[in-house]
Amino acid sequence: MVASRGVLDSAVSLQAVPLQFGGNFLELAVLFLILAIVAAVLGARGVAGLSMDIAKWLVIIFVVLAIVTFVL
Numbered sequence: 642m643v644a645s646r647g648v649l650d651s652a653v654s655l656q657a658v659p660l661q662f663g664g665n666f667l668e669l670a671v672l673f674l675i676l677a678i679v680a681a682v683l684g685a686r687g688v689a690g691l692s693m694d695i696a697k698w699l700v701i702i703f704v705v706l707a708i709v710t711f712v713l
Contacts, residue, residue: 666703670696 677692 666699670699670703673699
């Protein structure tokens with residue numbers, strides 16, 4: 642009886658959680674932007690360019706997911 646109640650409680654808690662993504666896209670984008678600025682100041686142009694590209698794509702992914710979330 643106790644085991645079945647525990648399974649039922651966990652099933653109810655799983656249904657109550659809405660669809661969520663891990664989603665620290667903005668935090669990661671800011672981190673890569675800071676990395677790109679520091680690398681550019683220090684003269685590492687390859688690392689700066691790559692970090693800026695990664696930051697740009699993370700922001701794009703964030704914007705797309707935000708729009709999809711607001712529409713749905």
